[in-house]
Amino acid sequence: MSAGGILPLSLRGMGYAVGGTALLSDVTLDIPAGRRLIVMGPNGAGKSLFLRLCHGLIDPTSGTRKWATGxxxxxxxxxxxxxxxxxxxxxxxNIDYPLGLAGLARAERAAKVAQTLDRFGLRDMTDQPARLLSGGQQQRLALARAWAMDPEILFLDEPTSALDPSATRIIEEMVAQFADEGITIVMTTHNLGQARRLAQDVAFLHRGRLIEHRPADQFFAGPQTPEAQAFLAGDLVW
Amino acid sequence: MTHTSRFLLSAASGLALIAALPASAEEVITVASTTSTENSGLFGHILPLFQSETGIEVRVIAQGTGQALETGRRGDADVVFVHARAQEEAFVAEGYGVQRFDVMYNDFVIVGPSDDPAGLANAADAPAAMAAIAGAQAPFASRGDDSGTHSAEKRLWAAAGVEPGGAWYLSTGSGMGATLNTAAQVPAYALTDRGTWLSFQNRGPLTISFEGDPVLFNPYGIILVNPERHPHVKAEAGQAFIDWIVSEAGQNAIASYQVGGEQLFFPNAQ
Amino acid sequence: MDGPFATAITLIATADSALVQIIGLSLRVTLSAVVIACAVGLPLGAALALARFRGRGAVIVLFNALMGLPPVVAGLLVYLLLSRSGPLGSLALLFTPTAMIIAQTVLILPIVVSLTRSVVEDLWGEYREQLTSLGASRWRAVPTLLWDGRVSLLTGVLAGFGRASAEVGAVLIVGGNIAGHTRTMTTAITLETSRGNLGLAVALGLILMALTLSLNAVAWGAGQWAKGRLG
Structure with a gap:
């Protein structure tokens, strides 16, 4: 996934402000291929905003966001x-929809849909209305749909926060499998246990600033900033 | 994207639906006439006779006389067939119509509550009857729509020397039938042509209160819309209709139309 | 007295040919108007929901206000347009079913546009990030949003159908209520009322209501089915 790929994603002084209020400031970070980056921080730290800026749903108001391909x-x-x-x-x-947008030919789409349904055990639900699935099944389908798009990088915004523990475990397994296939993962979570299970790198945001970015083992062993220490100790309310 | 194509398909079939509207092969003319003529059922009686003789289909738009003349003036009809002599003559004089032909007449009657609160039974003539209504301030329902009937009513008020107005004078601003429906409810007096009255079903307490004065005669005229003014007018077919209606065949057809055993229209073509 | 119900049943039972013709014309005119209004109004409403331009608010207010356009006024405008003395007089459309379709389209279009705008705008709020993420451009999202809003949009289309099928003022002016040619259920009801044939008028009204009722029932059933089927 490296040569000719879209990664690394380089963020240089990236910020986002609305009406003069900075919601995210001066984030400088490289996201290399093949890593699992967990973005942590208290509520309102700017985690979701950070993902949306990286993914390109919104554009930064300051600084730059550059993909390797340009x-x-x-x-x-x-x-x-x-x-x-x-x-x-x-x-x-639902799985077919983004493939159509990407301009895949009909036969290619059908093959990809079939492959996706089989791989994620969705075969029995093929013709079921997606909106009538349970919350856990819906999230599974959302991940399967994302996988079918052949991404090099997958952003996940609190994907399990509305799910029960068993559904959460299934989603975590899926994320881990994706990572094993070489898909770069960037995910936000509130769940410290989940962060410990999945993270290779941690980015810690606080009040719209990136204040720590380190390998996960180092971060969890001893965060350098008092804010991250307080967060890990559970002192910071989110 | 099957949804998009399905959507486009239904849109296209909708347009096809319009495109498929039938275009009549046979000759069709449009006649602007009055609600009283249409409501009396006369056209339903005579038009099939004309069509079987000539193959020309006549489409009748029933409007008030004022509106029917306006339709002719705008060129939206080939023939006008109305009953307001002065307005018809003006229509021809202004160059919108070719020539006016007498066709028939019926007469107006004054209908009112059967207990006759204004005492019309004793009136000497029609203006006196109108004066009696005004004098008693008995409710009177007027068309108020510049129709031929409304024009006739205004002439009668003028002859009676009355300027109608006040709570007793109800201007409905609608057709003959609607005005009679109103009169039956109030109840009120109303001026109506006999044809509409005879075929009118919802009379309630109304009955004929006054009739028979020659000033109540109501002549109908027929006019071809001037093709010099409106070149698209179907002059030949329109003239054929006019020729037929003033011919012996047309005049007999008019005379033979009856409602409840009574003849409604009296042919008077010269 | 034979009530209007009895008259209605007799008319239907004998399949009165004039009645069948009138019902056929009414349905053809109204359904054509609904189809055209949808073909124009659904994309237009959706575009209005997604587009951002100066004066957008004014356009939205205008369409909302036009929902209350009196049918007689719509009829008069179409009349003046199609009259031989009007700008489109040479088309010879006045006093034809086509003129009635045009007038009813004018009446329904604002309903379809306004409702579509509102439904699509709400849906876009919910879908925007996900569709963008999946790779849909704003304009590519339009058919997706229309399709996903189909159950709500159906309500708007039915409201349009209701307005058109109940309407008499516009079709009377531009159609002329010509027997056998442009006489619809509503203009026939008006005519029979003016002849004092109240029983027949009510009978026709009952038939019209029965037709509208069954069409709505079918549409509602279809909506419920789609809801159960596709969430």
């Missing part, structure tokens, strides 16, 4: 939201 918003990326937005159509049609 494309403004490369296709080989996907995002899974806290509450997945599934289209009012069948499970299979």
């Amino acid at each position: 494309a403004a918003r490369p296709r080989a990326q996907a995002m899974v939201f806290q509450r997945p937005v599934l289209l009012r159509r069948t499970v299979a049609a």
